[in-house]
Amino acid sequence: xxxxxxxxxxxxxxxxxxxxxxxxxxxxxxxxxxxxxxxxxxxxxxxxxxxxxxxxxxxxxxxxxxxxxxxxxxxxxxxxxxxxxxxxxxxxxxxxxxxxxxxxxxxxxxxxxxxxxxxxxxxxxxxxxxxxxxxxxxxxxxxxxxxxxxxxxxxxxxxxxxxxxxxxxxxxxxxxxxxxxxxxxxxxxxxxxxxxxxxxxxxxxxxxxxxxxxxxxxxxxxxxxxxxxxxxxxxxxxxxxxxxxxxxxxxxxxxxxxxxxxxxxxxxxxxxxxxxxxxxxxxxxxxxxxxxxxxxxxxxxxxxxxxxxxxxxxxxxxxxxxxxxxxxxxxxxxxxxxxxxxxxxxxxxxxxxxxxxxxxxxxxxxxxxxxxxxxxxxxxxxxxxxxxxxxxxxxxxxxxxxxxxxxxxxxxxxxxxxxxxxxxxxxxxxxxxxxxxxxxxxxxxxxxxxxxxxxxxxxxxxxxxxxxxxxxxxxxxxxxxxxxxxx
Numbered sequence: 001x002x003x004x005x006x007x008x009x010x011x012x013x014x015x016x017x018x019x020x021x022x023x024x025x026x027x028x029x030x031x032x033x034x035x036x037x038x039x040x041x042x043x044x045x046x047x048x049x050x051x052x053x054x055x056x057x058x059x060x061x062x063x064x065x066x067x068x069x070x071x072x073x074x075x076x077x078x079x080x081x082x083x084x085x086x087x088x089x090x091x092x093x094x095x096x097x098x099x100x101x102x103x104x105x106x107x108x109x110x111x112x113x114x115x116x117x118x119x120x121x122x123x124x125x126x127x128x129x130x131x132x133x134x135x136x137x138x139x140x141x142x143x144x145x146x147x148x149x150x151x152x153x154x155x156x157x158x159x160x161x162x163x164x165x166x167x168x169x170x171x172x173x174x175x176x177x178x179x180x181x182x183x184x185x186x187x188x189x190x191x192x193x194x195x196x197x198x199x200x201x202x203x204x205x206x207x208x209x210x211x212x213x214x215x216x217x218x219x220x221x222x223x224x225x226x227x228x229x230x231x232x233x234x235x236x237x238x239x240x241x242x243x244x245x246x247x248x249x250x251x252x253x254x255x256x257x258x259x260x261x262x263x264x265x266x267x268x269x270x271x272x273x274x275x276x277x278x279x280x281x282x283x284x285x286x287x288x289x290x291x292x293x294x295x296x297x298x299x300x301x302x303x304x305x306x307x308x309x310x311x312x313x314x315x316x317x318x319x320x321x322x323x324x325x326x327x328x329x330x331x332x333x334x335x336x337x338x339x340x341x342x343x344x345x346x347x348x349x350x351x352x353x354x355x356x357x358x359x360x361x362x363x364x365x366x367x368x369x370x371x372x373x374x375x376x377x378x379x380x381x382x383x384x385x386x387x388x389x390x391x392x393x394x395x396x397x398x399x400x401x402x403x404x405x406x407x408x409x410x411x412x413x414x415x416x417x418x419x420x421x422x423x424x425x426x427x428x429x430x431x432x433x434x435x436x437x438x439x440x441x442x443x444x445x446x447x448x449x450x451x452x453x454x455x456x457x458x459x460x461x462x463x464x465x466x467x468x469x470x471x472x473x474x475x476x477x478x479x480x481x482x483x484x485x486x487x
Contacts, residue, residue, distance in 0.1 A: 016226025028136040036163020044171035045180040065402020074126020076391035082134035083384020091139040102128030107188035134384035137371035142205040153368030154313030164302035266390025268425030269363035275397025301356040308357025309364035321369040329426035332358020336419040
């Protein structure tokens with residue numbers, strides 16, 4: 001009996017892998033931090049645009065909603081572009097290019113003097129943001145160790161609400177005294193520190209290299225990063241003859257129906273996320289709360305999302321994310337219905353925090369679910385579909401909020417309509433029938449075959465010839481890729 005790795009396999013180096021994962025998670029989390037900052041900073045300056053024509057000209061609530069949506073159209077375009085190319089050209093290149101892209105876009109936006117110029121620059125900035133959102137989940141899923149993938153994805157995508165917190169705090173300190181432009185200059189800072197960090201420390205995914213048939217490069221990358229060439233056997237470490245990669249894989253029998261439901265989940269989550277982040281300060285402001293109090297609500301919304309998403313991701317790691325996501329959508333619906341009922345201020349803050357868990361926090365869980373659901377040949381496209389189609393909800397959210405404010409709709413009706421979107425999200429999440437999947441994890445030697453691992457990813461004590469261990473599996477419906485049955 002031996003516990004040593006099978007001869008010829010690419011085994012992990014725990015210390016090297018831990019260092020690699022730290023760098024990957026740090027870089028991706030910082031990228032998402034500024035994605036979240038970009039998301040929320042516009043909501044913090046909308047009241048200024050509505051009340052001061054000297055900024056961008058006369059801005060009506062309807063125009064403000066359109067300006068908020070231009071960035072999201074860019075995010076949609078960027079996510080779809082990333083999905084089309086990330087499974088072909090790799091994750092590292094896309095991350096580096098788009099960190100530079102959105103940083104430059106944020107900097108250029110500060111020079112806008114009209115609503116038209118502002119909207120165009122927000123659209124262009126959104127392209128870089130969308131590509132980052134679509135790529136970060138894929139790269140983290142391929143470096144994170146099994147059993148920790150939902151948690152690491154939650155940490156990374158919690159950068160989005162953390163960026164919202166950062167934008168709210170900076171707006172409280174800067175907006176009234178210095179105006180909106182310094183807030184956008186701050187959003188350009190990743191060009192100075194995050195871009196050099198990514199160039200120096202972000203590796204290419206060994207699993208992606210392997211899925212493209214670049215075996216020698218994959219083996220070398222596995223040795224450098226300490227990340228073994230591991231993939232669930234159901235995923236197939238590389239696309240076999242006739243198997244499609246990227247978006248083509250999503251329309252096949254294996255993934256088509258789950259992909260539809262994942263897109264609808266993301267649509268609901270991002271409608272709520274962008275709608276509330278854009279309009280919550282204005283909604284509360286129109287109901288008697290001053291500018292500072294309105295920004296406090298935005299701060300609490302995003303803080304609640306951070307705490308709730310990290311806690312819920314640990315639970316999802318144990319029971320699977322599907323019912324956890326459905327439950328957090330329901331939490332959001334209940335909180336949104338309760339908000340206009342006249343509760344004392346501390347209770348309102350608590351309800352806003354719960355709404356943050358069920359909206360922004362839910363979207364964090366959705367991204368983790370998607371990134372870990374797809375195999376390597378379809379992972380980039382799957383996350384891009386989730387981010388891209390979901391952005392249609394993100395586009396609708398600010399537009400709906402603008403129409404509601406322009407029509408003079410009361411706070412009760414506004415929150416009720418957002419609650420309906422949360423209920424829809426809960427339903428489409430719960431509809432697919434969960435299925436158990438029989439699968440194996442394997443440390444893969446491209447020359448010798450696959451060697452199954454134990455439940456925690458350890459090498460088996462008894463070594464057997466690789467050709468006797470060909471994995472087989474089936475996948476039905478939607479299920480948590482982390483829930484495995486090893487046989």
